[in-house]
Amino acid sequence: MARALVPTVCPYCAAGCGFFIAVQKGRASGIEYMPDHPASEGALCSKGNAALEILDHPDRLRTPLRRKGDDWERISWDEALDLVAKGLDRALNSYGPDSIGFLSSSKCSNEENYLFGKLARYIGCRNVDSCARLCHAPSVVGLNRTLGAAGMTNPISDIANSKCIFIIGSNLAENHPVLSRWVHRARDAGATVIVADPRRTHTTWMADTFLPLKPGTDVALLNGLAHVIIKEGLVNRSYIEEHTRGFVDLVAATVEYTPERVADVTGVPAGDIVQAARSYATSPASVILYSMGITQHTIGTDNVQAIANLALICGQLGREGTGVMPLRGQNNVQGACDMGALAEFYPGYKKADNPETLKLFEAGWGIEGLPLGRGFTATEMIERAGVGKLRAMYIMGEDPASSEPCSQNAQKALEALDFLVVQDIFMTATAKLADVVLPAAVWAEKEGSYTSTERRVQWSSKAIEPPGSALSDLDIICRVAGRMGLDFSYPDAESVLAEINRLVPQYGGITRERLDLHGLVWPCPDSNHPGTPILHVGGFKLDGGRAAIVPVQYRPPAEPISSGYPFILTTGRVAVHHNAGSMTRRSPSLQKREPDLFLEINLKDAQELDVADGDEVTVASSRGETVAVARLTDGMKRGVVFMPFHFPRTNLLTSEFTDDEAWIPEFKVSACKITKRD
Amino acid sequence: MVCSTGALHKEGDKTAFDVDKCTGCGLCQLACPFGVVWTDKIAHKCDLCSGQEMPTCVMTCPANALSLDFDLASRRARNRAAMLIARGGRA
Numbered sequence: 192m193a194r195a196l197v198p199t200v201c202p203y204c205a206a207g208c209g210f211f212i213a214v215q216k217g218r219a220s221g222i223e224y225m226p227d228h229p230a231s232e233g234a235l236c237s238k239g240n241a242a243l244e245i246l247d248h249p250d251r252l253r254t255p256l257r258r259k260g261d262d263w264e265r266i267s268w269d270e271a272l273d274l275v276a277k278g279l280d281r282a283l284n285s286y287g288p289d290s291i292g293f294l295s296s297s298k299c300s301n302e303e304n305y306l307f308g309k310l311a312r313y314i315g316c317r318n319v320d321s322c323a324r325l326c327h328a329p330s331v332v333g334l335n336r337t338l339g340a341a342g343m344t345n346p347i348s349d350i351a352n353s354k355c356i357f358i359i360g361s362n363l364a365e366n367h368p369v370l371s372r373w374v375h376r377a378r379d380a381g382a383t384v385i386v387a388d389p390r391r392t393h394t395t396w397m398a399d400t401f402l403p404l405k406p407g408t409d410v411a412l413l414n415g416l417a418h419v420i421i422k423e424g425l426v427n428r429s430y431i432e433e434h435t436r437g438f439v440d441l442v443a444a445t446v447e448y449t450p451e452r453v454a455d456v457t458g459v460p461a462g463d464i465v466q467a468a469r470s471y472a473t474s475p476a477s478v479i480l481y482s483m484g485i486t487q488h489t490i491g492t493d494n495v496q497a498i499a500n501l502a503l504i505c506g507q508l509g510r511e512g513t514g515v516m517p518l519r520g521q522n523n524v525q526g527a528c529d530m531g532a533l534a535e536f537y538p539g540y541k542k543a544d545n546p547e548t549l550k551l552f553e554a555g556w557g558i559e560g561l562p563l564g565r566g567f568t569a570t571e572m573i574e575r576a577g578v579g580k581l582r583a584m585y586i587m588g589e590d591p592a593s594s595e596p597c598s599q600n601a602q603k604a605l606e607a608l609d610f611l612v613v614q615d616i617f618m619t620a621t622a623k624l625a626d627v628v629l630p631a632a633v634w635a636e637k638e639g640s641y642t643s644t645e646r647r648v649q650w651s652s653k654a655i656e657p658p659g660s661a662l663s664d665l666d667i668i669c670r671v672a673g674r675m676g677l678d679f680s681y682p683d684a685e686s687v688l689a690e691i692n693r694l695v696p697q698y699g700g701i702t703r704e705r706l707d708l709h710g711l712v713w714p715c716p717d718s719n720h721p722g723t724p725i726l727h728v729g730g731f732k733l734d735g736g737r738a739a740i741v742p743v744q745y746r747p748p749a750e751p752i753s754s755g756y757p758f759i760l761t762t763g764r765v766a767v768h769h770n771a772g773s774m775t776r777r778s779p780s781l782q783k784r785e786p787d788l789f790l791e792i793n794l795k796d797a798q799e800l801d802v803a804d805g806d807e808v809t810v811a812s813s814r815g816e817t818v819a820v821a822r823l824t825d826g827m828k829r830g831v832v833f834m835p836f837h838f839p840r841t842n843l844l845t846s847e848f849t850d851d852e853a854w855i856p857e858f859k860v861s862a863c864k865i866t867k868r869d
Numbered sequence: 870m871v872c873s874t875g876a877l878h879k880e881g882d883k884t885a886f887d888v889d890k891c892t893g894c895g896l897c898q899l900a901c902p903f904g905v906v907w908t909d910k911i912a913h914k915c916d917l918c919s920g921q922e923m924p925t926c927v928m929t930c931p932a933n934a935l936s937l938d939f940d941l942a943s944r945r946a947r948n949r950a951a952m953l954i955a956r957g958g959r960a
Contacts, residue, residue: 224928226923226928234931235931364932373930379948459924
């Protein structure tokens with residue numbers, strides 16, 4: 192029997208692992224590994240190995256649906272498109288373009304994100320955002336400001352060349368599992384590994400130095416490291432003079448952050464702070480890896496800037512084994528940001544409040560009167576829906592009813608909309624609130640390019656047909672646009688990529704023909720350019736070619752603990768689940784291994800509450816409460832508890848306070864109380 | 870060593886398994902400290918994915934914890950122990 196091997200990119204995290212889908216008689220029959228893949232070398236984690244389980248899943252949406260009371264009615268695409276066009280047009284005509292919100296998807300391809308944003312802006316609506324808001328918005332703001340580019344500076348495989356790996360706010364061993372192989376390889380060659388995290392995790396097992404800090408005290412720790420490095424004369428003087436501005440301000444700003452004071456604030460022993468600072472500054476090549484433990488704070492942008500400052504004063508950028516590496520969460524969250532699925536940016540990080548940007552896209556798109564200024568963010572859209580200022584939403588492949596903080600408020604807000612259309616692969620919590628649900632294809636049922644966390648743009652081919660009458664997101668967007676009277680006649684993803692090549696300079700040379708199995712790393716301005724695996728070699732794309740050192744000061748998290756809510760709740764991920772869980776919780780082999788919501792709590796704290804391992808507990812914040820199974824561990828600090836956010840009830844509790852520059856909610860710190868259930 | 874029928878036997882470095890000779894006595898399962906052999910009606914044993922360039926478990930292991938380099942694991946364990954001693958026994 193003929194068996195075709197179709198190259199594809201894993202649909203889960205942003206590591207961008209490649210593999211082949213074996214196809215027999217039009218069905219996906221199995222996975223074959225891709226040993227020469229540059230980031231994964233053929234490896235796949237448990238999620239990647241289980242990826243095919245969602246393809247022909249019985250829960251897949253197979254036809255368009257219309258709400259009928261509490262029930263759903265199957266309708267034709269024709270009827271569905273009419274309803275969508277009418278619903279959006281009505282809001283547009285009655286309340287204006289600012290009354291509509293578009294949520295784009297980090298799961299969808301570059302081409303789909305690009306077109307979705309184009310559709311919104313074509314009809315004059317500025318409100319295009321995506322769940323990148325909830326994970327790495329501060330990286331976009333903070334790294335653009337300091338280094339002039341938002342993205343991992345060095346490739347994943349380059350971690351192996353590092354001599355000191357500083358991991359802060361990332362549990363990569365579970366959440367980006369293939370990265371561990373490169374960390375181990377560096378360790379085998381003698382590298383030192385430093386991990387800062389409030390929890391002892393699978394990642395801290397790799398650490399030579401573990402810095403168990405209190406949640407939300409990262410700026411204090413990072414400034415403390417800078418203080419030691421400056422005081423002991425370990426800064427890279429020539430690098431600072433040649434490539435940066437603002438060093439003097441940083442010296443002044445960190446003078447108070449002595450190891451002893453920082454130890455008081457963070458709970459990390461002063462000696463370990465000094466040791467970590469020396470290791471990082473003096474190693475010939477040091478890299479910082481970070482993730483949502485840094486970004487999901489009201490001070491997320493400050494955290495990112497403090498990291499950039501550290502790399503800059505030590506000159507640990509622009510060479511092999513160095514760099515600042517934001518580890519992104521979803522297969523195409525980097526690409527979604529690159530394609531302008533952020534309220535403040537058009538494709539290619541062109542600022543939405545700059546008239547020049549509009550001129551460029553008006554010329555490129557052959558249209559006039561694009562809307563000036565930043566739109567409302569994902570979180571703001573939900574807020575505005577709640578008070579009746581946003582009347583309609585078009586949500587593609589996102590589940591804000593599960594993923595927004597204090598999700599019960601998000602659900603109420605979505606219910607209050609006049610019109611909600613949700614385009615997804617499963618009936619998610621958000622889709623359940625919709626007026627019209629459009630069935631979409633999953634990654635293996637369509638083609639397109641995806642950009643991994645290392646800025647590697649890879650082409651994923653179509654392996655099989657979608658179930659029922661489901662269509663690719665690209666196809667659906669074009670049909671919706673057509674029904675609204677716009678000319679979106681793109682025959683395929685390749686033709687959209689060709690338009691991206693023309694309008695997004697970083698992607699100028701990333702054409703379909705050049706995307707072979709291993710992809711290309713942006714910036715890649717023209718068709719002869721080999722791509723740019725390492726950023727900032729020899730300088731920065733900011734004023735005068737210099738990076739900006741932007742000093743920041745420690746501020747405590749927005750929600751303090753109190754006698755009523757004495758525990759700090761922090762949220763995160765586990766190895767076998769992904770984000771809001773709509774895919775992994777439907778994947779039998781993964782769900783079997785981690786079926787229930789759990790709460791990790793320190794042994795002594797549990798003892799005081801008379802809670803034993805496996806007991807059910809009620810966890811409550813000022814916003815809501817939920818039930819979880821207690822897991823006792825000595826890997827948690829006292830007074831801190833952890834819950835994974837893959838289960839929809841976790842976000843009933845989380846804090847709605849946001850960063851005032853990147854508007855990311857502070858998922859990592861919420862005050863809560865815990866009681867044993869009888 | 871414990872296999873009385875020669876179903877489990879040495880082929881070079883590897884321990885091979887001849888299914889036709891197995892009586893299902895279960896002694897091999899008792900003898901193996903790593904749980905590499907298990908029995909229901911007869912014994913089952915990993916053949917390191919014979920015929921493939923690399924066993925599937927090694928290929929897919931994200932962290933490269935599994936490897937065909939038998940010295941790697943002991944080198945890593947030794948490094949870890951040495952590090953512990955260098956830091957005065959503090960984990």
